[in-house]
Amino acid sequence: MLTDIVVVGASVAGVEAVLALRGAGYDGRLTLIGADHELPYNPTPLSKELLTGEMAEDDIRLLPAEEFEDLDVDLRLGTAARALDPAERKVDIGGSDVPYDGLVIATGSRAVRPRGWFGLDGVHTLRALDDARRVRAAMAQGRPSVVVVGAGFIGCEIAAAARHFGLDVTLVEAAASPLLRAVPSELAAPVVRLQRANGVRVVCGVGVARLLGSLRVDKVELTDGTVLDADLVVVGVGAVPATGWLDGSGLSVDDGVITDATLQTTAPGVYAVGDAARWPHPTTGDSLRVEHWTNAREQGRQAALNLLDPQAAQPYTGVPYVWSDQFGERFQLAGTAHAKHLHFLDGGPAEESYLALLGDGEAVVGAVGFNGSPRQFNRARRLITQGTPWAEAIAQHQ
Incomplete structure (x- = not known):
C-alpha cells in the first residue's frame, strides 16, 4: 500500500499524474515538486495565443492554487530536484530530502542553447x-x-x-x-x-x-x-530532456529516462512520463521520446494508474499527436510521417489543403493534415490506433 507519492515536475504530465492519483482514490501524502516558481501552466499557447495576446496568463494555468489545496497536494514550487537515491527512496531538493514509496518523474525538457549565442x-x-x-x-x-x-x-x-x-x-x-x-x-x-x-x-x-x-x-x-x-x-533549435539531476542515480538514461512499455523505469516504484521519458511503443517496438502536450497528458495518467496497481499495469499505447496553428491555419501530425508509403486521401501538398496517410507496407503508421476537416483527420488517427492494414485502409478510400 503506497502512502507517500512524489511527482517531480509541475508540468502537464506531472499535474495530470496528480489528478489521476487522486481520481483513482489514492488518499496518502502527495507531493508535487516544480523547479519553476510559476503555478503550473500549459506551455502549448506560449508560442501562439499567449505571445500574440489572444490569451492571458490566467487562461493557461492548469489548475488554480485553491484546487491544489482541495486535492491536498504539498505543492513545492521554485524547488529543483538535485538528485535521486532509489535505494533509499528519496529525492534531494537541496538541503533536504523528500522520501517516497512511489515516484513519477515528469521534469520535461529544456531548450537547446547554442554556446556563445x-x-x-x-x-x-x-x-x-x-x-x-x-x-x-x-x-x-x-x-x-x-x-x-x-x-x-x-x-x-x-x-x-x-x-x-x-x-x-x-x-x-x-x-x-x-x-x-x-x-x-x-x-x-x-x-x-x-x-x-x-x-x-x-x-x-x-x-x-x-x-x-x-x-x-x-x-x-x-x-x-x-x-x-x-x-x-x-x-528554437530543439530541446533535450531535463534529466541531469538523475546523474549517479543508477537509472538508465539515454536521451530520456528509459522505461518499459508501462512507463516504469529501471528502479522499482519509479515511473517517467512526458518529454523526459523514452519508452518502447508496444505496437511498433520503436524507442520513442515525444515532446507534445497530448502525449504528456496521457502518459501522466497512465503512469499514475500503473504506479497504484503494478499487478494490473497496462502498456502505454498512445499515438504521438501534435498540431500547429499558424496564420489561422492548422497543421496536424499523428504517428510518424517518415514511412515507406504515402497516400493522399484528400487534396495534395500543391493545393490549399490535404490529408495524407502514411504506412510501412503492413499498417497505417501516420497521418498528416493541413487546413482540412478535423473530423476526417480524427478518422485517420483511429486507423493508426487500430493498426489498420495499409492495403485495407487504401481500399476503403479509393
Missing part, C-alpha cells in the same frame, strides 16, 4: 512562461527586426506571432526544409507557402555562423555570408 541582450529561447513574457515584450517594443533560428513547429509559430505585430521576420533553418524532423519536405510545402504569403522571409539550407553586436544583438551572419538585421533573435 546568449552573451548579447535580445537573444532568447521560448520554452517557459518567463521566456514568452520577454519575447512578447521585445516584439511589442518599437518595430524590431526579428530573426527566428530553427523552423520546427515552435519556430514557425513564433514567426507567425511576430507577423501578428507587423514585424520584419526572417525564419532561418539549417535543414533543407522547415519541419523536416517531423515530416518530409513535400508535406511541409504548404507551411512554407503560408509563411511566405504572410510576409515571412524563409531561408533554408543555411546555418547561423555568428551573432553580431556589442552589448545587444544587431545582426545575424549566416554560413553563406548573408548578414541579416536583427534586433530580436529567438532560437
